[in-house]
Amino acid sequence: MISRPTVARGCKLALRAQSLAQATQRRSVASIGTPGSFEATEIAGLKVASKDAGGPTTRLAIVAKAGTRYQPLPGLTVGLEGFAFKNTQKRSALRIVRESELLGAQLSARHTREALVIQADFLRSDLPYFLELLAEVSSQTKYLTYEFHEQVEKVLHLKQARISSLDLALDSVHSVAFHTGLGEPLFPPSTTPLGPYLNEHTVADFAETVFNKSNIALVADGASQANLNKWTDTFFKSVPASSSSKLQLNTAASKYFGGEQRTARPGSSAYAIAFPGASLGDNKPEVSVLAALLGGETNIKWSTGFTLLSKAASNSFGVQAYAHNHAYSDAGLLTIAISGPASGVKTTAEEAVKALKAVAEGSASKEDLTKAIAKAKFDLLSASETTGTGIVATGAQLIRGGAPLDVAAAVKNLESVSADKLKAAAKTLLEGKASVAAVGDLHVLPYAEDLGLKV
Amino acid sequence: MSLAPYLATRPWLRNLLKPVASWYANAASYRQLGLHYDDLISEENEDVQRALKRLTPKESYDRVFRLRRATQLSLQQKILPREAWTKPQDDVAYVSQLLAAVEAEAKEREDLDTIVPLKAH
Numbered sequence: 087m088i089s090r091p092t093v094a095r096g097c098k099l100a101l102r103a104q105s106l107a108q109a110t111q112r113r114s115v116a117s118i119g120t121p122g123s124f125e126a127t128e129i130a131g132l133k134v135a136s137k138d139a140g141g142p143t144t145r146l147a148i149v150a151k152a153g154t155r156y157q158p159l160p161g162l163t164v165g166l167e168g169f170a171f172k173n174t175q176k177r178s179a180l181r182i183v184r185e186s187e188l189l190g191a192q193l194s195a196r197h198t199r200e201a202l203v204i205q206a207d208f209l210r211s212d213l214p215y216f217l218e219l220l221a222e223v224s225s226q227t228k229y230l231t232y233e234f235h236e237q238v239e240k241v242l243h244l245k246q247a248r249i250s251s252l253d254l255a256l257d258s259v260h261s262v263a264f265h266t267g268l269g270e271p272l273f274p275p276s277t278t279p280l281g282p283y284l285n286e287h288t289v290a291d292f293a294e295t296v297f298n299k300s301n302i303a304l305v306a307d308g309a310s311q312a313n314l315n316k317w318t319d320t321f322f323k324s325v326p327a328s329s330s331s332k333l334q335l336n337t338a339a340s341k342y343f344g345g346e347q348r349t350a351r352p353g354s355s356a357y358a359i360a361f362p363g364a365s366l367g368d369n370k371p372e373v374s375v376l377a378a379l380l381g382g383e384t385n386i387k388w389s390t391g392f393t394l395l396s397k398a399a400s401n402s403f404g405v406q407a408y409a410h411n412h413a414y415s416d417a418g419l420l421t422i423a424i425s426g427p428a429s430g431v432k433t434t435a436e437e438a439v440k441a442l443k444a445v446a447e448g449s450a451s452k453e454d455l456t457k458a459i460a461k462a463k464f465d466l467l468s469a470s471e472t473t474g475t476g477i478v479a480t481g482a483q484l485i486r487g488g489a490p491l492d493v494a495a496a497v498k499n500l501e502s503v504s505a506d507k508l509k510a511a512a513k514t515l516l517e518g519k520a521s522v523a524a525v526g527d528l529h530v531l532p533y534a535e536d537l538g539l540k541v
Numbered sequence: 542m543s544l545a546p547y548l549a550t551r552p553w554l555r556n557l558l559k560p561v562a563s564w565y566a567n568a569a570s571y572r573q574l575g576l577h578y579d580d581l582i583s584e585e586n587e588d589v590q591r592a593l594k595r596l597t598p599k600e601s602y603d604r605v606f607r608l609r610r611a612t613q614l615s616l617q618q619k620i621l622p623r624e625a626w627t628k629p630q631d632d633v634a635y636v637s638q639l640l641a642a643v644e645a646e647a648k649e650r651e652d653l654d655t656i657v658p659l660k661a662h
Contacts, residue, residue, distance in 0.1 A: 180653065
């Protein structure tokens with residue numbers, strides 16, 4: 087005879103085995119999708135990218151094709167950004183802020199050279215509220231005269247006062263590299279005559295051009311597909327399918343020119359050296375690895391790190407240098423940005439060019455290459471995982487009609503970079519025309535030719 | 542307390558009282574000094590100051606001109622010649638609507654500042 091406890095124990099074991107099997111099954115289903123990649127769909131004519139890690143918070147953003155390169159008149163992108171979350175037909179700016187505070191959410195608006203991002207970060211259960219809010223902000227903002235004078239314009243002046251030498255140098259280097267389009271400054275400096283172009287009427291016209299379904303993408307990180315489908319359909323009905331505004335986006339293709347620009351400015355100095363880099367669609371992993379090898383920002387405390395730029399800057403007190411590949415939809419720019427006291431900036435710039443030349447001659451050790459690939463991989467994965475960057479890049483890809491970045495494939499590409507490829511990439515850069523911008527004490531800062539660069 | 546909304550919904554009563562109102566507006570004699578009704582709103586008030594800042598430059602200039610002309614006339618114990626009096630159709634509420642918006646904003650802020658959130662769970 088079998089005793090009762092034995093039977094019960096057997097049942098329990100059997101049940102546990104079953105539930106374990108279910109758990110493993112669930113896990114394997116969850117790992118089928120590439121980790122960290124957005125999936126693109128279309129809901130009611132609107133491009134939507136979403137991923138859901140099942141976390142308690144959601145990041146939801148409208149990414150519009152309205153960055154500085156697309157603005158038809160100077161300052162419009164900044165103006166439109168300033169008008170985000172202001173009075174709408176349905177409720178006031180104050181109410182929007184207070185309601186979001188009550189829900190514990192954060193609202194933000196920012197722009198890059200290609201995209202305008204209107205974002206809300208909130209608790210998962212509040213998705214319908216914020217979808218409605220974003221739809222309302224994009225299609226029903228009032229663009230009032232007094233709001234422009236009392237708020238948008240004042241904030242604009244404050245932001246202009248905060249433009250640093252480094253920002254200015256990066257803007258200058260973009261401007262000599264691309265002239266118009268991508269060459270437009272990310273933030274118009276206070277010397278730009280905005281008067282005839284930027285007012286509430288032009289911003290309203292620009293908004294009409296920008297906020298239509300063919301020109302925006304909705305990016306959600308941490309929202310379930312079903313909910314997103316249901317509520318996007320409901321709330322984004324009011325967003326028009328195409329624009330009828332008299333302003334047209336400036337969609338001319340980018341062309342690389344190269345050159346040099348020098349601007350005198352009191353305070354700290356900055357120097358930017360740029361070469362044609364890799365665009366979002368390009369398959370040029372060696373450029374990312376080269377940027378990581380040049381690096382600059384150390385990830386480890388109390389050490390200059392292995393990167394070439396941090397070594398170059400280590401002898402000059404108070405100087406920061408970093409390399410970055412600015413990837414845009416149809417062009418890229420690999421920049422080396424140096425800022426700090428003028429004399430230090432000068433030495434660091436000389437050292438940086440020397441280091442780049444050494445890479446072109448194949449001096450990068452195997453160990454450094456491994457480290458650089460690891461760093462490039464980490465940068466890519468962490469950018470696509472954490473907030474901000476991943477959302478903006480995904481949105482930018484969607485609005486130009488591409489697919490979101492496949493993170494797994496990109497990581498595999500990075501691993502395939504060899505020493506020869508890296509050497510060839512550095513060589514091509516140095517043989518082509520460089521773009522150089524110096525901002526600050528021009529008595530000290532060198533000309534591009536003194537550094538041995540072609541401009 | 543205002544009877545205006547009550548009258549607005551009753552056209553017959555409004556039409557009946559309209560001549561009386563027009564007579565009163567003329568008898569108040571601000572039009573003889575070339576002023577608009579909204580020029581008489583007391584300025585010593587934060588809300589009104591804010592509303593005045595939201596006027597267009599043209600409106601603001603005209604307002605100051607009317608006020609200075611009226612002060613001068615009052616000083617000289619004169620009124621304008623009849624053809625220069627403010628015409629009833631020109632006497633529009635150019636500040637009142639801005640003031641109403643400012644007051645609504647202030648009220649909304651007050652309401653939201655004293656809000657009591659009720660938890661649903």
